[in-house]
Amino acid sequence: MIFNTTHKNEDYDIESVALAGKPFSLIQRIKQGGIGSSRLMIHKISPKLNLGKLKFSEIDYANIELRPKGIIVHFTKKLERFSWIIPYYRLVIYNAQSFSIHANGNFIQFLKNKNYKQNKKFIDKMVQLKNNFLNLEYYDY
Template sequence: MLLNVSYTDKSITRKVDAEVGKPFTLKERWAMKGIGSPKLFISETSVEIRNLLILDNNTDSCNIELRPKGIIVRFRSLLETFALVIPYYKLSIYKGNLATYGVYKDHYFIRVQADTKAVQKFFKKMLDHKADNTPTSIEDL
């Protein structure tokens, strides 16, 4: 689900929390040694996201936030902030051949550059968290 999260809207917050869970508490964030990615530079996206990113001339970048049941990929275009909300059971991650990672959900995708150790370490943390928290049966959803 691709949403404009620039403004505080309780209905959007409820949708996001229902999809990927409420944010981690401060104690949980501390124990996990952070839940946010470093700045990720976008190399390629799906058509819907590309149409938003080409509206301005800034460098295309995003960040990823871990949540209990999924992730949120946030990026900016013009003066708006957009979020791609991905629950773990719909998340697919692929490692490209030229130091890139692809984050996929249904027909949306974002490919980011993984040229630093910090980015690679975050993706390993995300994959580990996904493995621990992905539902194993339909009853777990």
């Protein structure tokens, strides 16, 4: 689900806890070495996520927040902030010529540039958390 989180949004708070779990505690964040990515440059976005207002013509960035049961992708457009909540059981990651996150027929595709290289360890951590949550031993990453 995608929410406009520019201002306090109680629906977002409820859905984010229901779908992705409560945020990690401070101690868990320190043990994991952080739960947020640095910014990733958006290359393409699914038409369903465009919401009419979002025209990705200039350079736009997103970051990813880890939660116990899923992730939240935060991206901004002009003065508005949007958050896309994705539970691990719906999360699909493609890592080919570009890096992309898919869920429910929607996607955000990121460029593989220096920002991606800075986030490589974070992406590996995200895949490992997904595998641990879904109890997948066979996933090749």
